[in-house]
Amino acid sequence: MLKYGLVVLTLCVGLLSGCASPPNYYAAESLGLGYVKRVVVLPFANHTDTKYAEMRFSDVVTTEILSRGLFEVVEKGEAQRFLREELIQKEQDTLDQATAMRLGQELNVQAYLAGAIEDFSEEQNGSYSYPVIAVTLRLIDVKTGQIIWQATGSETGYRTVDRLFGFASEDVNQVSFKLAKKLLATLSGE
Numbered sequence: 001m002l003k004y005g006l007v008v009l010t011l012c013v014g015l016l017s018g019c020a021s022p023p024n025y026y027a028a029e030s031l032g033l034g035y036v037k038r039v040v041v042l043p044f045a046n047h048t049d050t051k052y053a054e055m056r057f058s059d060v061v062t063t064e065i066l067s068r069g070l071f072e073v074v075e076k077g078e079a080q081r082f083l084r085e086e087l088i089q090k091e092q093d094t095l096d097q098a099t100a101m102r103l104g105q106e107l108n109v110q111a112y113l114a115g116a117i118e119d120f121s122e123e124q125n126g127s128y129s130y131p132v133i134a135v136t137l138r139l140i141d142v143k144t145g146q147i148i149w150q151a152t153g154s155e156t157g158y159r160t161v162d163r164l165f166g167f168a169s170e171d172v173n174q175v176s177f178k179l180a181k182k183l184l185a186t187l188s189g190e
Contacts, residue, residue, distance in 0.1 A: 023153030025186040033148060033187070036110045039065070039139070040074040040103065042083070042095070044115040053120035057135060057176055061115070064180040070188060074107050082106060097145045104142030111139050111148060119154065120172075130157035130169035133179050139187070151186045155179035 027033070041062050044054035062073055086099050095103070095112075103112060119134035134154035138147050155178050157169035170178075 021153075023151045023183050023186055025149065025151035025183075026147070027149045027186070028146060033139075036071060036139070036148070038072040038074065038107075038109045039111050039113050040079045040082075040107050040109045041065075041076070041113045042079065044117055044135075046117050046120075048117055048120045050117075050120040053117045054115075056172075057117055057120070057133070057180070058115070060173075060176045060180045061113070061137065061184070064177065064184050065113075068184060068188060070184065074109060078107060100140070100142045100145060109142060111141050113137060113139050122172075123156075123158070125158070125163065128158075128163040128169065130159075131172040131175045132156045132158075133172070133175055135179060135183065137183055149187050151183040153179060153183050155182065 041058055044058050046052075046054035062076070065071055065073055082103060086102065087095070100112065104110065115135060115137040117133075117135055119132055121132050122129055123132050132154065133156075134152075136150065136152040138150040140146065141148050155175050157171065157175045159167075159169060161167070162169055
């Protein structure tokens with residue numbers, strides 16, 4: 001009887017929590033992260049049809065970095081000023097190694113965080129709708145151009161129990177913070 005109770009309990013827990021897989025990540029062991037004290041978050045790429053998804057998620061990631069105390073973060077306006085001066089005037093659209101080194105010197109950062117939004121959509125399952133977000137983040141050393149850390153993951157607002165009982169799904173903001181937390185947890189070794 002106890003065996004059947006455990007099976008039922010396992011199924012109930014599975015229904016209550018959504019299906020979420022842990023993020024895939026890489027951390028350069030040879031470099032370590034201890035020397036990185038201050039970063040700049042660069043504008044993320046948006047590979048979706050959702051306008052401003054990259055800006056929304058970038059702000060969420062910045063908030064999570066600061067709330068966790070992972071790094072100091074350069075104010076967004078300073079980063080935009082630097083990029084405007086360096087990239088637009090030189091008719092570049094990417095950060096080359098020389099520009100990354102100047103970024104490090106001028107903004108006093110050891111690394112920059114870049115990212116790409118792969119999915120930022122609203123899915124429909126009957127009358128139940130829920131957000132789906134997929135993102136890749138990477139931390140790059142400004143002196144060497146090496147990727148220090150990279151993580152890719154996705155999160156959804158879908159919950160079986162919500163769908164079955166007619167509750168609303170988590171909103172896009174809740175899902176964004178959940179995903180940012182999952183990704184950044186791999187950076188801090190949680």
